[in-house]
Amino acid sequence: MANRRAVKGMASAFIAGGVVLGGATAAHANTGISVQYAQNDAVNNGKLDLSLAAPTAVSNVKVSLYSMTTQQTVATVTNFELTSGTTTNGVWEPKTRIQLPSLGSYRIDVSATDAGGDTLSTTGAGYFYYSVRTNLNDSTVDRTTVDYQHRSITMSGHLMGQWPSSGAVTPLEGLTVGVSSYFQYGEATTAADGSWSVTLPVTDQYQNTIQASFSYDQNHPFDSQSSSRLIPITIKKTATKLVMTPSVRTIPFQGTVNSTSATLLWDSPTGWAPLAGKNLGSNSFGNYVQETTDLNGNALFPATPSLWSDYTIQAGWVSDDLYLADAQASSTITVVQPAAFASFTPTRTDASTVSVAGDLAFSGLETPGTIPVDIQFSTSGKGGWTTVATVPNSSWDGTGYGFSATVPSTTAGYWRATFADGRQFQTAVSSVVYLPAS
Structure with a gap:
């Protein structure tokens, strides 16, 4: 030790005198x-x-x-x-x-x-x-999934402590264990065997974990803090359904659906049951409308505005119960678009031939993609109409959707044109025109 200090002193003296020692002595300075x-x-x-x-x-x-x-x-x-x-x-x-x-x-x-x-x-x-090292290692819950019938979770376990002198792990009695789950919190005092139990309600959709903890205790400052593992919580919602029944499902152009009934049900333990006193909402009736279900789960919505095209009536229920699912329903209304013959003219061109021509008009919001027209003949004009020709598609001619055809005919009788396109458009029948034989 003395020699090392002597060398160090000599190094300082040499440096002070402008002499720099080699690296070996400086590197091994103590x-x-x-x-x-x-x-x-x-x-x-x-x-x-x-x-x-x-x-x-x-x-x-x-x-x-x-x-x-x-x-x-x-x-x-x-x-x-x-x-x-x-x-x-x-x-x-x-x-x-x-x-x-x-x-x-x-x-x-x-x-x-x-x-x-x-x-x-x-x-x-x-x-x-x-200090005593505490633990909540055996913390457990009675369920990890809550539902309509089971809306709370009980967490339990033992607060144990490892003693620094021996490493022995023993129960800790008379201490407070807290249990938290989002905004819910509860406490329990440990028994002689360290056991504790806390029950918390699950009341919020964000309440998806639960955890126990032992926090600082001023009466036991050298019992360390500890926490259990985070245990996930699943909220199982019970199914609901909304059944909508409009007074009619097919209406004419600019017609209305006079009323729409709705029934709100939930899947109870005994089967589908009504939900009473619940507010159903809809934007399908002009303004936003709310109706409250009666004891049978029924509510009645007012008339729709005048409808110009196919329309979907929608309504819904935003659940006011964490354990019941929201419900929505919709019903499609078919609006039959107007169709009419603007003109129909049959002309006998010779003894064996009749030429027909005319125009169809669609005064609503829609026009069929294909517009077939049937040419029909009846000897009496009061029945027994027979289709004698079909124009597969009418075309826009500046006035309407024009059609024409030439039909072999030598018999006196009545002529007309018809248009039928299923549910979407009205069936149209032209005026009836009589043509004599040649």
Whole structure:
């Protein structure tokens, strides 16, 4: 040690005199032993970790634990072993659990030497918290899925503590365990066996986890805080349905649906049952309309506005119960578009031929993609109409959708044209025209 200090002194003298020593002497200058950290071990609550850096191998480590309560050194620990790193930069840990007279906070005073003769003696290198490590490891719940009949969750378990002196795990009695689930919170006091139980209602869609915790207790400051695992919660909604029945499902152009009834039901344990006193809403009746269901789950909506094209009546119920699903329903109304013959003219061109021509008009919002016209003949004009020709498609001629055909005929009788296109357009029949034989 004296030789090292002498060399160091000589190096300083040479530098002061303007002479720079070679790298070897400067690089091996003694920097002493230092404490990198001194703290509780992360795994074992009865041990501490001491990180030391030294110029040469650390050969001796001693820790004195000083009580902040009694202002006295209560224990000296010397049985350290290197647990990670190297002897010049490593972490040291006692081989056995430290034995102290009581739980509490203890100042860590460190003494150490290395192989080169450096020494360290420092107070307050860190603090050792001699505490009970609590756990809620066995926390469990009676269910993870809540539904209409089961709207709460009971969480239970045991609050256990590991003692720093022995590592023994024992129940902790008379302490408070809190259980939280979103905005819901409850507490229980542990029994002699450490057991506890808390029941919380599930009342919010965001209440999707539940967790127990032991928080700081001023009466037991050296019982560490702990929490259980987060347990997921699933909210199962019961099915509902809305059945809509309009007074009519097919109306003429610019007609109205005079009323629409709706029935709200839920899938009860005994089958589909009405939901009374619920507000159904719809934008399908001019303005936004709300109607309230009666004891049978029924509500009646007013007439629709005049409808010019096919229309969908929609209504819905936004559930006011976390455990009942929303319900929606719709019903399509077919609006029959108007169709009429603007003109129809049959003409006998010779003794055996009749030429027909005319126009169809569609005064609504829509026109068929294909417009077939049947040419029909009857000897009496009062029945027995026979289709004698079909024009497959009428075309726009500037006035209407024109059609024409030439029909072989030598008989006197009555002529007309018809148009039929199913549900979407009205059936149209032209005027009846009589033509004599040649």
